[in-house]
Amino acid sequence: MTPTARHLLPEALSLAMLLFLLSPARCDAQGIAPCRPFNVVIDGAPPDTEVAAFNSHGQGQVILVQDMTVAEIRFEVPAYSVVFFPYATLYVMNVDVNGRPIVSEAPVYTSQLVGAPQPTGLDPVPLVFAFDPPITLPAIGRYYFDVKEATCFGDIRLLGTTSNVYANGGAWATGAYCDPRSPGSPTLNHPNFDLLCDITYCGIATPASPTTWGELKVIYR
Numbered sequence: 001m002t003p004t005a006r007h008l009l010p011e012a013l014s015l016a017m018l019l020f021l022l023s024p025a026r027c028d029a030q031g032i033a034p035c036r037p038f039n040v041v042i043d044g045a046p047p048d049t050e051v052a053a054f055n056s057h058g059q060g061q062v063i064l065v066q067d068m069t070v071a072e073i074r075f076e077v078p079a080y081s082v083v084f085f086p087y088a089t090l091y092v093m094n095v096d097v098n099g100r101p102i103v104s105e106a107p108v109y110t111s112q113l114v115g116a117p118q119p120t121g122l123d124p125v126p127l128v129f130a131f132d133p134p135i136t137l138p139a140i141g142r143y144y145f146d147v148k149e150a151t152c153f154g155d156i157r158l159l160g161t162t163s164n165v166y167a168n169g170g171a172w173a174t175g176a177y178c179d180p181r182s183p184g185s186p187t188l189n190h191p192n193f194d195l196l197c198d199i200t201y202c203g204i205a206t207p208a209s210p211t212t213w214g215e216l217k218v219i220y221r
Contacts, residue, residue: 041198045163060146062169067201076159076196085116086154093144101144152178164192
């Protein structure tokens, strides 16, 4: 190597490292790159009720997913209830043609345990299930996202609305089932009931129509 080459090599390496650090963030999920997260929020009405997932029961929402790759889903927890919060597991389940969760099949996805969110005052606290790498669902369509109390003796409260803001799915409860492999049997909550939740996709997709999704926000980050 000539003296000139030895002099230029460190500068070339520094430039390459700088370009790497400045490159866009990427999802490690079936080759999706770059990752362009967008967030879909159901917020057509303020919360007017809450439900309890206690002693291995679950509470969840059927959602028409708009992109197969999901980076995050979050629910809302009343601030006062955090002191009773044990651990939660999120299950992603298939649903039948009527939107009923199919618990006789293995979950499409099972999360790790998630502990209590940290309150910042009296406002509702987000309960966040973040997926790193993002999870890839089998197809675009409806799925049931179930938050299950994971210790078999705790109490998780989730906020919801009875204004029927979301037409593509409803809120369901799952029965006591102290087995980490799946939720218990599903029961439909009130027909007009929806949980407050939002879902973040990783990819490029067409959001749902505001006429069927309630008041829809799509936020590119």
